[in-house]
Amino acid sequence: MANACLQLSGFLVSFLGWLGIVIAISTNDWVNLCKYGLNTCKKMDELGVKGPWAECVMSTGIYHCVTFTQILELPAYIQTTRALMIIGSILGLVAVVMLLLSMPCISIGNQSCKNRHTIFGGVLVLLVGLCGIVCTVWFPIGSHQEEGLMSFGFSLYAGWFGTTFCLLGGSILTCCSSDSSSQSRSFQENNRFYYSKQGDGDAPAASTYHAKSAHV
Numbered sequence: 476m477a478n479a480c481l482q483l484s485g486f487l488v489s490f491l492g493w494l495g496i497v498i499a500i501s502t503n504d505w506v507n508l509c510k511y512g513l514n515t516c517k518k519m520d521e522l523g524v525k526g527p528w529a530e531c532v533m534s535t536g537i538y539h540c541v542t543f544t545q546i547l548e549l550p551a552y553i554q555t556t557r558a559l560m561i562i563g564s565i566l567g568l569v570a571v572v573m574l575l576l577s578m579p580c581i582s583i584g585n586q587s588c589k590n591r592h593t594i595f596g597g598v599l600v601l602l603v604g605l606c607g608i609v610c611t612v613w614f615p616i617g618s619h620q621e622e623g624l625m626s627f628g629f630s631l632y633a634g635w636f637g638t639t640f641c642l643l644g645g646s647i648l649t650c651c652s653s654d655s656s657s658q659s660r661s662f663q664e665n666n667r668f669y670y671s672k673q674g675d676g677d678a679p680a681a682s683t684y685h686a687k688s689a690h691v
Contacts, residue, residue: 479579481651482593486574489600489644493567495637496607500560503529503540504628506618524628525618527556552617556610560634563606567641570599574648597648600641607638 499505503526523532531540543549575581577592611634619625 478651481647482577482579485597485644485647485651486571486578487644488640489567489574489597489648490571492600492637492640492642492644493564493571493603495633495635495640496560496563496567496603497637499607499611499630499634499637500527500557500564502526502630502633503531504630505634506615506622506631507626507628508618508622509625525622526628526630527553527560527614550617550621552613556614559606559610563603563610566599566606567603570596570603573599593648597645600645600648604638604641604645607634607641611635611638 504524505526506524508523508525508530523530525531527543529540529542531538543553546554573592574596577589577596579589611631615625615627615631
């Protein structure tokens with residue numbers, strides 16, 4: 476029962492983390508750009524935002540975006556963020572489906588197969604978290620070196636949230652499933668040893684009984 480609760484908790488945390496990664500990669504509000512200072516730019520209504528896909532400018536109530544179309548001319552941190560976040564989103568989708576099918580309430584496959592799927596899904600979730608760490612740390616550093624003054628946007632906070640939850644959920648799934656599988660193997664080995672010992676003990680008693688009956 477405790478293992479099932481841990482598995483369900485790990486799945487929910489991992490699912491929320493994957494959603495955070497998807498929200499981060501599908502929006503452009505990663506960093507807020509400003510040439511003069513945040514307070515000055517807010518008063519002048521000239522605050523810009525930048526993400527992996529476009530750079531937008533808010534001026535006098537107008538929201539205008541310029542999409543990054545020249546892929547080969549983009550800086551390395553933008554190309555890396557795009558690639559890793561897309562890979563993380565795809566791996567997270569595979570992990571969510573695999574973990575959902577390995578839930579105790581779904582009767583598909585035996586318990587040992589479900590444990591292996593849970594461990595593999597937890598490893599995939601950990602990989603998603605590692606992709607999120609690289610992207611959410613490198614992107615603001617690269618933007619600051621290229622653009623200057625800036626602040627963090629909503630999408631970057633969503634990426635940090637998703638990364639933290641993916642690492643936490645993947646750790647819970649990997650640890651609880653490995654402990655469960657090792658306990659089940661040790662329990663089966665103990666039962667096999669116990670029955671084999673009982674079988675060895677019954678054999679001399681039966682042979683003695685037959686010897687006595689033959690003597691009579």
